[in-house]
Amino acid sequence: MTNAYAPTNEQKAIILHDGHAFVRACPGAGKTRTMVERARHVLSATTDRRGVAFLSFTNAAVEELEGRLRTFGVLLSPLFPSFIGTFDRFLWQFFITPFGVDGCSHPPRLVPDKSEWEIKPFDTAQALKLKHFDRSTGAFVPAKALDTGFSSKAGPGAWETVARDTIALARDRGHLDFEDVRDCVAERLANAAFAARLGAALNGRFREIVVDEAQDCNPADLEIIDWLRKAGIKVKVVCDPNQAIYAFRGGLTDELIKFETTFNSDDRLPMSGNFRSSPSICAAISQLRPPATRGVRDQAVGRFKTETTSVQILSYSGAAVPATIGARFQALAARLDIPPAQAPVLAATWASAGNAVGRAVPDAGNDKTLLLAEAVMGFHFAFAAGNRREALIRLHRVVLQIRGFIANAGDYTNHVKASGADDGRWRPEIIAVGQALRVCPGESADAWLKRARDLIGTTLVGSSTIGQRLRSNGKLDSVLVEVSPTALPAKAIHAVKGLEFPAVCVVLTARTTGRILDVLSGTSTDPGAVEEARKIYVAASRAERLLAIAVPKSRAAALKAHLDVDGHAAEILAI
Template sequence: MAIDLSLLDADQLVAATAPRGPVCILAGAGTGKTRTITYRIANLVDQGMVAPTKVLAVTFTQRAAGEMRDRLRLLGIGGVQARTFHSAALRQVRYFWPQIAGDLPWRLLDNKFPLVARAANASGVDSGKDMVRDLLGEIEWAKSNVIGHADYAQRIAGIGRTPPTDPAKVAQVYQRYEELKTSPEGMLLDFDDLLLHVAAALENAPAVAEEFREQYQSFVVDEYQDVTPLQQRVLEGWLGTRDDLTVVGDANQTIYSFTGATPDYLLNFSRTYEHATVVKLQRDYRSTPEITNLANTVISKATGRAAGTRLQLEGMRDPGPEPTYNAYDDEPTEAREVAAAIRRLLDSGVPAREIAILYRINSQSAAFEAALADAGILYQVRGGEGFFQRGEVREAVLQLRRAASRTDLPDDPVTVARAAFAPLGLTPTEPEGAQARERWQSLNALVDLVEEIVRTREASNLQEVLVSLNRRAEAKQPPAVDGVTLASLHAAKGLEWDAVFLVGLVENTLPISHAIKAGDEEVEEERRLFYVGITRAREHLKLSWSLARQEGGNKNRSRSRFLDGLVPELEVEKSPQRLKRSRTCRVCGNPLDTPAEKSLGRHTDCEPDYNEELFAALKRWRLDVSRAAGQPAYLVFSDATLLAITEAVPTDAPSLLAIPGVGPVKVENYGEDVLAVVADFL
């Protein structure tokens, strides 16, 4: 069947119909790169330039490979191999192994952790979970950069990379790990070994290289800005002296340098292949012009080599709402306001599955999980476990349970929590190692949660805190396809939604603190990560940050440097209490000084402008309902929502529905009861 090329725009058409040979497609976010390379493959086949079974398309993820196969199938093209680098290498090693190693048995090592732990222990290196994970990541990075254990210490000294421990010790662990994979019974191969063996076979075994190159004649590589030196070596082995290669990428979206990925091969393509066809795709069909303009502004400030090949996105959709910027006093307030904004989107008809909250680090999800649960909004955490399912959080809760059984500890759950979490990695300052940092962030978030539970009088002792934590963990709605997505910016790569909330945009989070310490190159990668987050949004984009971590905390955070020049200083950032904030009186708005006043929520001599008896009655009703349902009280209504009900004194369902924090589901579940309680005080 003839391929209908009329569906492509002018630039996509040039890329799709370019003759066989080297083609470089510089494709910006939302510009239809998958459509373009799919049509390129289909056109090559349709024109008789290559048989479909002779094409190997390499993608970054299995999901992308599946999508490419599906699209080719719809175009009537079957037989094209679409795989990730590792999947293709695994298939090739299985086929060629007898020619490479004879009858030596081997099997795939899918869990490297135990062997790295043994290697660390044998080398006299800390074999705790965090260190082992960091060592494992460092070994993977070294292998991706084609650096052996013998050269590791010397090579790392010249590039300014910070290893998890002494470079000589890392090299020793690396060496022992490789030795542990070999035994008289056979070999264990990790995923990087698959690539190494394929490259070596193609370079050193002419018969293997000839057979493979006869099988595959045309190659397509997606996300070419994220290939590693090892993957490039494999690609060159596949090609041999040929140049029938199409690559697709965007240097502005290079966000995996920590794994060894580099955009150099993409940026050097026209030098490597002087007769290459180079096409830029800059028409953005995903996002509104307002969003593409913001993306262009952000990336226009980039520095470094990639800046010279910057793509200027052109929004092709109809105009939409301008991106919004909001600063909040603290993280819980930011989370509640984001949940309220999501409720408004849901009520306006935006499906939950088309809404995402994106953040820099996984520990940031905790506040938003709680706020969404409080608002009765289903959600799913992508690219990571829910907060209470994380290993370090489960371990910390276990330590709290052990502490609760003792009688010699102070009657202060927050102090006990900090002490209990210290052996688990809660140090006074954020540590250096990647795994240690992630653990520290989760433990810090859990301490904040304990402090919030105590401060809001949800619990007064450690046993009650544990009950509250357990209820919160159990009350989390399970992941649902129709739920709002929570994801880190890295996990969001390659995805898109109608509405995106970019949250927690503060210095030392975006850019992350260790990138700031490392220097300009790492900070520029953080800028690209911000750019990727912006370009995930189709129509609604809301950016926010908070000035303090906790309610009532010091407002000493600064907005991300990447927001400089985008939005003027907001009112909340101009507050004279910017650096030090106390809880304020609900009546007069002035700071509260004594614990009794903070507990009451007002000065003792300030007459409340709401019915305190009604407020107390609503709280008693909420407690009864939550106990009967076996769930925490905040899942019924938050204190803030109950106070709003008290102040508004609703008399019917429409007036109740108009109150912030009260949605249709809440009205359906609790409306009659709430109105009955209010009626007693009219």
């Protein structure tokens, strides 16, 4: 441990714990620095030449951890024998690449967007996607296609035939996504002899494996982690079970909590000190967990531990989310000298967040003009490294669709690899496109569209003109926004996982607020309602100094009664 770092007792216990561990970390617990110091402690034992593997579930989390490890001088270059990467990349590098894939005549190739491949039996047929079909049988799964409105008098048989052919051809060519990877890994680990050899090899390379953000595990991931543990490698699982939202990668809280019980009691370690948020926010977010998983109340131990601002409940009338929410929240943030750019408005959906700041966004569907406008706006409003990366890829994908290089989003990865652009050579041009298409002050939608056509229409594949591809659309005005220091960011909650802001406004809708309160009071365990409650918890826990929660007027008093604990009283403001 460095002289400048003074860990809490809970952090110190984790840093010095040499066995397996299941770590429950509250929001803002300082787990990244704790993992850095754990690595320093482990790697200081030079008699053991094995490395440490750090796994997480998003590129942004991996980049942050790697940056911190290098900043504090823990990892040397080259990295070997240690490993830092996503859980998916770990599986690909150690379970797939060295052995190939059974039934495949080509070297395996990773195609992350394979599930987005279009499936249709003839040109004028409704397009479905590969994710709407069972990957092992090719059978259509209606529950996965509810948003498509799929209907065929003859049934899905023709689509299933195409899906089965597509799956078989992809398998032969070695085109795998991470769903395929997990199937392959499961088959390999079911072979006891193979599993024993691979376990010994991994044990020979790694003395410890740390799995961060483990709330994003799915059941298959947990089985792999359990296998690593049984193979003799020390495994540390770090998570906040209440942050498993949007079924991200199939993440499931209940399975994670059951997995916790497989660890010895001495190996279950808490991190309840919150370095991010004020005391009133810590109290509120503790109350935003369901009773069964509420646990120990978080304690404010960071730079805002003396902040006295109360949680604000913005009470609105009517069934729709009003734009007055954003205006009132902006005024509250201004009192604390917090600029709008650091005060996002968050909701379960992009639409609700946009409505709260007066920027209702239409569904782009397949309209290339609206898709481009959305991608450009996403590029300019993106924050944090991972989100910038995703926003840039999204813009690149749309530009390729407009120019005719790909027919749909599912073709993106194959095109990038086939064209030799997977080294990132496309990034400078797409960054320039995004910057050039920034909305100018007072610019009309028609003027912006003309600039977009002139900029993108220089390299087209096919006979249609740029005007036919980027058509005028009456909804374009509502998508385009001048990106200025006075504009409040409006985001869906999933876009801010892992981030933090001085001020946050969380928007609850009339449709979900009652169900969420039922979960928080313990009167409901409905899975859908529990999921909605977790989203609010994730959003609220991003706040450092100011937390506002917008709710329908009829629910404001009930929310206040629930949040008022330990002398921290929320204030209701009517808007």
